[in-house]
Amino acid sequence: MRATNWIRLTTYFAGAAAQGTSNTTCSSNATTLHLSDPPYENYFYSDCHAASHVVVTSPLLSSNLTIIGPRLLVAWPAGNSGIVTFFAPQNGENGTLGIQLDNSTNTGNALEPFYAPNGTGNPRVGVSGTINFNSSAILTVPILGSIRTIRDFTEGPSIIYPSIQDAISFSTTTDGGATLNRTWFDNVTTTYLSFTPLNGSDSVTINRDANTTLTFGAGTYQFNASFDYPQLEQLSPQEVLNNVSIDLIEQIPDQTTSLSFLSYTDKLLAGTWRFLTYFGRDSMISLLLLQPVLSEGEGGAIEAVIGAVLERINRTDGSACHEEVLGDYATWLNLQKNISSTAPQCDYKMIDTDYYLPIVVKNYFVDTEAGKNRTDTFFNTTASFLVDNSNLTYAQLAQVTAEKIMNTSAAFASHGGQTKDNLIHLKDGEVVGEWRDSTYGIGGGRIPYDVNTALVPAGLRAIAALSRAGFFPDHPDWNETADTYAQIWEDETLQFFEVSLSQDEAVSLAENYVNETSSFYTGLSNSEEIEGIVTFYGLALDGNNNQSIVRVMNTDDCFRHFLLNTTNQTQLSSFLNQTADHILRPFPVGLSSPVGLFVANPAFGGDPIYAKNFTNAEYHGTVVWSWQLAMMAAGLSHQLGRCKGNSVPDFCNDQTLYRRVLSAYNHLWTLINNNQEQLSGEVWSWMYNDGYQVEPLGAFTPTVSDIRQLWSLTFLAVHRENFKI
Known part of the structure; x- marks a missing residue:
């Protein structure tokens, strides 16, 4: 994801709407975090009142403009709530509008807290910032209320629920700005979004045609995003970690700040x-x-x-x-x-x-x-x-x-x-x-x-x-x-999922697969890496096109390695051997690539449906998931660690197999270390152009990868062990 990270700790203070009120300040520090993952800029702000995640999307010259456009998104953990606003260039030339957040000239922060008392109800809380448009723009679609509603729109066929959209109220303000608000279906909670022109920028105008829109001139505008829903009690980095791990806060501040943002x-x-x-x-x-x-x-x-x-x-x-x-x-x-x-x-x-x-x-x-x-x-x-x-x-x-x-x-x-x-x-x-x-x-x-x-x-x-x-x-x-x-269950279930291919059949399938996938993979078949029977365990039984086994090589071996201490020695040795092969062999004959282990490799499927449905643009296709790297590393570490115990498995005394497993473990950690910048994100993809290049999954599909995922922060605890030959 090529994410670049900035962390700043600042003192809590009240937003402009609440200055002077006794209960607006906090007794401890606020936390801000900026994660850059072009075309997405991610800003986090947490204080004692609320936690907010703001995402600004501004297309790159290389962006697929059919799925990536300018937008401002605000996400709140409380109520799984949020706001999204989609923008378009007023001149109609797709790709010409760029947006960004400007840092405050007073504090240097991109986001400031918003807090306003609300009578006897919940206070309005959220964030404020300054958004800059490089040319005149139209706010085409706003959605206020729920992240689930936003997901339905962004990831589905652009679903709009009239009962939600028709409840948005638009109004202008005396300072040349505009306000949007929507009362939730509970008839109590309201989400607010306002824009105010700054530094001589044009006033915001409302177009009340069939679909109400806002128009902005080129320049800067202050936005305030807030709502009055009951908030969660966040765990600080010091509270989410145990005493022996507190040093991680200074050692890996990005990840511990992210973990805190997700912990309540x-x-x-x-x-x-x-x-x-x-x-x-x-x-x-x-x-x-x-x-x-x-x-x-x-x-x-x-x-x-x-x-x-x-x-x-x-x-x-x-x-x-x-x-x-x-x-x-x-x-x-x-x-x-x-x-x-x-x-x-x-x-x-x-x-x-x-x-x-x-x-x-x-x-x-x-x-x-x-x-x-x-x-x-x-x-x-x-x-x-x-x-x-x-x-x-x-x-x-x-x-x-x-x-x-x-x-x-x-x-x-x-x-x-x-x-x-x-x-x-x-x-x-x-x-x-x-x-x-x-x-x-x-x-x-x-x-x-x-x-x-x-x-x-x-x-x-x-x-x-x-x-x-x-x-x-x-x-x-x-x-x-x-x-x-x-x-x-340990001893008798693997047999149902086993796929075994002769060397000739495996070579033929791999080479045919490369021909079928030339639209996104133009590399080698690497079929020379196949030196005998290829064995793996399919993703499932009873698949599409009447497939008795879904013949897709995968990383799900990690569950058995991590969770079980199997005692069927012949089966354990064979299982470890085939896992090691998949980790060491390059795609498409294995799972390995310079961008990480692919969670799925359909090359041996023997049916075009596999190549079609498991691509680098699919959420669970030939892509890399951080937590699967972590569990595979932890699983192999667990199995290698059994060699030091009282009941030593047979594979530990088979020097050829033990070295193979250890080589796979070390190779996996090389891939992990070479992809440090991606590890805290959810999932990432790639392009192939005389080699692999990391790309966000969102470059190919509306399903954008989360910049921070809870189970992708597990490398805080999963570390490389120094196993000896």
Whole structure:
């Protein structure tokens, strides 16, 4: 992402609208952060009143103008709320309008706080800044209220909801400016956006034709973006990290500031700007990788993650919530059902999220002293986020999910039950269900590889350990039954996903793939790297075009490496060997590239549909995800670390294989170190022109990568180990 970072700590002070009021100042420092990722400039401001993320998009000469245009976006964690305004050049020449934020001549900051008392209600909070237009401009589309509404517009077919847009009020002000405001569906909260000309710039004019627009002259304008919704309580960098990790604040200020921006007392948020709310899977994967540096105890980050998941459990079937829906979007969804309510909702369509819960509970409440000391108090807490759970304790909700895992895994673990039908499938009517949750993320498959071969047995192992520690007293047999189930799932599931190709077939497929993908990849087939049978494990079963296995090489091996201590020695050695091959071999015969490991390689699919649906423009295609690099590194480190333990796996004594795995580990870290500038972002892509060049995913698709993603900050805790040959 080629991001350049600036961090500035400044003293809190009141915005102009609130100067002189006694409750407007804060007692500690504000935090500002600037992340440059052209054509996106990202500005963060956090103080005791609110946290804001402002994104200014100004197209480059090389930008695809069909998907990238000038816009100003403001995102707030509270209520997953925000504002976006799209601009166009008044002269109509696409690509000629450039916009930017100018730093304050008083403070040097691009953003200043906005705070205004609001009678007996919530104060108006937000940010103020100065936006500069290089030529006259028209504000074509404003959206005020919810990040989900903004996502529906930017990532879908430009969906506009009349009930939302028609509620925006436009008015001019005496100083030549204009104000937009919209009252939410709760009839209480209002979002405000105002523009005021500065330094002799033209007045803002309103065009009230069919679609109301604003017109600006070339020059600078002050903008104020604010809303009056209840705010979250942010964890400072000092509060989100444990005592032994405090030094990271000075060592890696960009990442620790970003982690703080996503961390609050009752939940951690998935990423910004697009996912600035609770996502269960994201927060628990992040916890698994970040736990060594996160704060423990009451009010700490670890309990914030686990408590948030438990609060949102579906009490009827034990499903863990994937994404919460709250604020204006929740009220709007309720109204679609003729329900007048602001109550939050949860998305339960994912099947993977459930299994992470017992793992993170076991890792903290069984494996750490801080967790053991907090167990009784924490699990006696009564849920309060969802009305349906308001009479249940965290202990009861944890058991409901554990019961679901035990019940759904029983059939496969039964005598003679090791059949495809007894594996875990996506929920009926859903095309997504695990982390590759885009339309073609698992190639239309119904039975995901990661869930069945890693998450189910890991969840079962955790349930067994929790039972032995005194959890789930209603099911004392789980201390043995869950382990028995886990052993069968560990040993018997890989076979269903295995793809094995002869050398000749693999070479032919790789070379054909290069011919099919000449529109975006013009490099070599690297087929000479194939020296024998090619083995990998497909993304899923029952894929598109009647494919029994989705034959896409992938990075999801990392789940087994990181989460399991498998004991089937022949299988473990073979599994490690094929993972090492994929890491060491260059794309398209492996996963390696100078820009990182691709999370998917469809070269061996044998069907043109794979090359079409797994490109460098697809969210889960031939692209790089930071957290998959982190989990693969942590997973291989875990497996290599077993060679120092009491029960040493066979591969440790096979010098050829051990060196191969160690070489893969070291090569992976070379790729990680060579892509430091991208690591804190969500996902990145590339172009090939006599070599690889990193490009933002947003250069190819309206689905813009988050500049900061929670699980992409895990290199705060994942480090290279010095394993010896």
